[in-house]
Amino acid sequence: MTVASGSVAFCGLHLAHPIVNGSGTFDVVAARRTFGDAVLRAPGIDGPGSGFPFAAFVSKTITLERRDGNPPPRLYEAPTGLINSIGLPNKGLAGYLAHDLPELARLPVPLITNVMGSSADELCALVEALDARDEVDALELNVSCPNVDTGLDIGADPRELRAVLRQVRPRTAKPLIVKLTPNTADVAAVAQAAQDAGADAVALINTLRAYAPHPRRPGAAWLGNATGGLSGPAIRAVALAQVRDVAARVTIPIVGMGGVQTGRHAADMLEVGATLVAVGTESFRDPAAGTRISRELDELFANSGQKAT
Amino acid sequence: MTVASGSVAFCGLHLAHPIVNGSGTFDVVAARRTFGDAVLRAPGIDGPGSGFPFAAFVSKTITLERRDGNPPPRLYEAPTGLINSIGLPNKGLAGYLAHDLPELARLPVPLITNVMGSSADELCALVEALDARDEVDALELNVSCPNVDTGLDIGADPRELRAVLRQVRPRTAKPLIVKLTPNTADVAAVAQAAQDAGADAVALINTLRAYAPHPRRPGAAWLGNATGGLSGPAIRAVALAQVRDVAARVTIPIVGMGGVQTGRHAADMLEVGATLVAVGTESFRDPAAGTRISRELDELFANSGQKAT
Amino acid sequence: MSLSEPRTLAPFGRRMLAVAERRELGAYVVLAADDPGGPIPRAGQFYMLAAEREWGGRDDGRPFLPRAFSVLRARAAGPAEGAAGPAEDAAGPRLEFMLEAVGPGTERLCELRPGEGLHVTGPLGIGFPDPPDARRALLCGGGVGTAPLAIWQDELLAGGQPAPALLGFRDAAHAPGATLLQNARVATDDGSHGHHGLVTDLLDAELDADDHVVVYACGPPPMLEAVRALCEARGVPSRLALESGMACGFGACFGCVVALRDGGYARLCVDGPVLDGALLAEVPAP
Amino acid sequence: MSLSEPRTLAPFGRRMLAVAERRELGAYVVLAADDPGGPIPRAGQFYMLAAEREWGGRDDGRPFLPRAFSVLRARAAGPAEGAAGPAEDAAGPRLEFMLEAVGPGTERLCELRPGEGLHVTGPLGIGFPDPPDARRALLCGGGVGTAPLAIWQDELLAGGQPAPALLGFRDAAHAPGATLLQNARVATDDGSHGHHGLVTDLLDAELDADDHVVVYACGPPPMLEAVRALCEARGVPSRLALESGMACGFGACFGCVVALRDGGYARLCVDGPVLDGALLAEVPAP
């Protein structure tokens, strides 16, 4: 499979390069408090490597109601990975619209807002409210969540997902991305259901369900919420397999993620069928990882281009 | 949860300690060719740390017909893990009975024979043939396999597994362990189905479906079979979560495995609800890892015992 | 972003420095690295550090994430030293950190030798605010919690404010940490050095003598909790430099939270690490 | 288990040795470690090696698994040297390995310094069998494939059999590998040393002169395939020491297979690494 570098068309959006962030792994407001306005500027304007590291920004998951998140500890370092049980803290839809959106509107790149709901009704309410906002360029549905109406994980079962999406899809004309859960028997079947029900793209993988034992208290859980999700290099091979499986089944574009740390990893993700590549955990190790990875990707393509001619 | 060291009762078998091998990760015949008869002797007989490293031996997966396995490359080193696409090479049932069983009968520990079939009929034939052999102390069903009759992975869906087990279970009075697949939405539901249909124990986790990109040829797969399974430390936190989920649902004993490298890891597995702990990939790094891990586990219990008194 | 926050903005992204010096101070290691062009941090701010090489591959493949360290000192240094004008800014500071090896990350960092590469992101977080209401500053710390108090004492003394310090250490091997501050009174758990007992014994006595103070504290959670409770009981304001497990250090992961008295959580890396003790119902045990 | 297999059994489990010596030989590193109480390996057998420390944490967290290395030499050495009786067995051999840094595992091993810990499992696999039909031994190797030929030549010469060697190397930086054997004729890809071209050119000429030989070969797959094909074409028996990716080295993982001419696969770690060239339709490209 041949993959191209440079600017990318994705669901009608034009992105400068294929690297975006994984939802919940970059906070624009906090980054601005820490690094100043430089982080909000267009890439390259202040010199090579400067500016916002991603070609689009994906917000963390927004829910209808405000959530404080899980009790700490929320983090555990696993072999070449991170287990988190953050618990989706967010200001709720109203708080997001009032406080975050004005800040996010200053971003030099398109904004994708990620939402989660525990029923089709909740999701419809979220999607409708965000559809009304011009600052939002696309929506991402985080379906790693049990449906309170049926008890099933919305994203774990093709039928369940199809049923929910049939209700949600008509509520917006904006591009709708479905962020799949990897904790399922046949992710390609779920992706197919998303496509059938009108999704414009799928994103994967989310974290793998994981447990962290307490380092000092035998038998006790370390995380405040007992279980969490595994991300980082440890899951990269699983992510590549799932993206590849999905690419073999659907025609809509794929946002591939999971353990991407370098341009080579991003290229691997593109080569198995992703259109965009999201960087999550690696941004924790290096806040500007997105910039580095997109540069490395460029260099890879430049080199292979030279080799090919 | 309190867990005990020393000898363990498991499905009517009495094991000297809780450490066994993961199916397909230790070949007794090849080990004897490499290390001599010492490896077959009872633990400790030739001095501390000597002898067979496991309290019971689990054979690699046996199928009805002989299989050569997948084309190489079959191995890929991932971040703190191993991806394999071995493809279950084995001599087939007849070859196993004729050639392997006589060798395995010399083992100083109980023998658990692991089998896989692509239909209930195939599984029934395997189970009946092995039920007739006194050398076999228990059977393990590897259900990470599509059912040719229904197209569904036998172990990925509770209904599917229940239906197959209802036919297979009556064919043997020996203990029947179901080795679950981790690539499923709700492993506890599958374990529950196994228990409902008469399984005496469940074993988990098998490897996570994974893809390895070719290190030198962009876009090409490294493994001869393109995809494989991820094992080792990278998956330990996932294994702990699944064992814990299953333990919360079933009452039958659990053989826990996935990335266990030390006595501490084995203790973690026991503490989330396993009765036995299987060691797979770590035996590749150290052939006698089983012996070391069971010793470390003893030491942990001895120390915590001292602390408690 | 409040302009009055004691926060120096960090250059975006991580940068590679070279270790300039490594010295042992009892059981601690002090690591220094020149940060050419880097900003001058505020006392109480921290950096995320990772070794360039061999970051990983120890127990359980760790360390994987960078580790947080308070800046111990940040002095003008390097090639432009002695140059005219704002030399500090041009040359960038020599950053110093005080480390104790407690796990794979700190063990690896403590092994670093001059010339080896150090990934650095920072300065991060909010440092110590000035004393309120013309109160006298009283520094109270323990173990590696000494580090942020050292740079804060420098700053207070330079501003003409007295800044007496009370420091607690485990034993005589750790007590040399006290030499990082001026005129510190020391307590050790085993009585091998200074007062035999807790540093909060010293704090209690000090507050008896004069409680028109603000207590700046950093140290192990049980000590910080004792300081917080003592200050609360006596109506003395406290500014606590807290710790928690961090993945990113810049507000991205929402992992480093501490529960607030009035509900909800604060991220220590962007809302701290220095918090007003009054915001907390307790300093959580680790 | 065939009694006539050139195989020394390994002690069960991995053991920890200390690196006794490290020397550079052109672009190669020769690592030596005393193996107290260890058995004497046969030429062509191999060991799985891993560094005690920092095995992991490089590119992609690798290395994780141990790595396979042919024994280059195994000489009596250590404390019991010169003692009466079967000194070699009592003291155990000094094992030598010839390494080329090509990735994270070999890079780490090449960094090891005397005194550092080395995990060792072995000797493993089946070594070189004696020449059949009173044929003359002809050794043909390239790169690190030189290693097993060196110990094999020692053994043949000690047994009074001539064992001329033809060795191919990339360039002058690698050619010093030839000094590990006696009287080796060398070819280099770049012509900087010896014959300008492939070692199989030398082999071809040698077989023209006398083909009542058995060719013992080890080297990169394309070279081995050329040797295999040449020998097959000329009806000369070949014994090839092959390589493949290995996880365990003792037949446990079924990962190291090579396809056989008559169908099916052989595990190189228990059925090889030395195979009769006639068993293969080709030596697979890496």
Ligand SMILES: Cc1cc2nc3c(=O)[nH]c(=O)nc-3n(C[C@H](O)[C@H](O)[C@H](O)COP(=O)(O)OP(=O)(O)OC[C@H]3O[C@@H](n4cnc5c(N)ncnc54)[C@H](O)[C@@H]3O)c2cc1C
């Ligand atoms: C703002 C701030 C400033 C700091 N300043 C300093 C300083 O100046 N000097 C200094 O020496 N230290 C300082 N620390 C503490 C320092 O960051 C930690 O000691 C360091 O992160 C420990 O890493 P480690 O790998 O050595 O140990 P770890 O093994 O990470 O152990 C540290 C603690 O983390 C927990 N833990 C154990 N295993 C895991 C795991 N797998 N995943 C998650 N948590 C685990 C345990 O509670 C353990 O006690 C500071 C911390 C913060 C937040």
Ligand SMILES: Cc1cc2nc3c(=O)[nH]c(=O)nc-3n(C[C@H](O)[C@H](O)[C@H](O)COP(=O)(O)OP(=O)(O)OC[C@H]3O[C@@H](n4cnc5c(N)ncnc54)[C@H](O)[C@@H]3O)c2cc1C
């Ligand atoms: C029986 C035997 C004897 C040997 N004897 C010697 C010897 O005497 N001296 C010597 O120097 N070498 C010897 N080798 C080769 C040596 O084992 C390898 O060079 C070594 O394993 C490479 O490890 P590495 O980590 O340095 O490189 P790797 O990165 O593992 O690269 C080695 C090759 O493995 C493949 N590869 C790349 N990435 C991966 C991955 N992630 N997973 C799996 N494969 C990958 C590629 O084909 C690459 O070229 C022998 C091998 C065998 C099997």
Ligand SMILES: Cc1cc2nc3c(=O)[nH]c(=O)nc-3n(C[C@H](O)[C@H](O)[C@H](O)COP(=O)(O)O)c2cc1C
């Ligand atoms: C700390 C943390 C928080 C996350 N929060 C969210 C979230 O709010 N919504 C979401 O859809 N995914 C969330 N994720 C998942 C990531 O977006 C991503 O799918 C996953 O981490 C895999 O990518 P990585 O290995 O590059 O981190 C989070 C991941 C981490 C590590």
Ligand SMILES: Cc1cc2nc3c(=O)[nH]c(=O)nc-3n(C[C@H](O)[C@H](O)[C@H](O)COP(=O)(O)O)c2cc1C
């Ligand atoms: C090389 C290899 C071969 C395996 N073969 C089998 C097999 O034949 N049958 C089976 O049920 N599981 C097989 N497994 C899975 C292991 O038994 C085990 O479930 C898995 O590797 C997780 O444990 P670990 O991380 O300790 O290796 C195999 C694993 C590996 C690495």
Ligand code: FES
């Ligand atoms: S450490 Fe990531 S939010 Fe604070």
Ligand code: FES
């Ligand atoms: S390396 Fe494992 S079977 Fe050969």
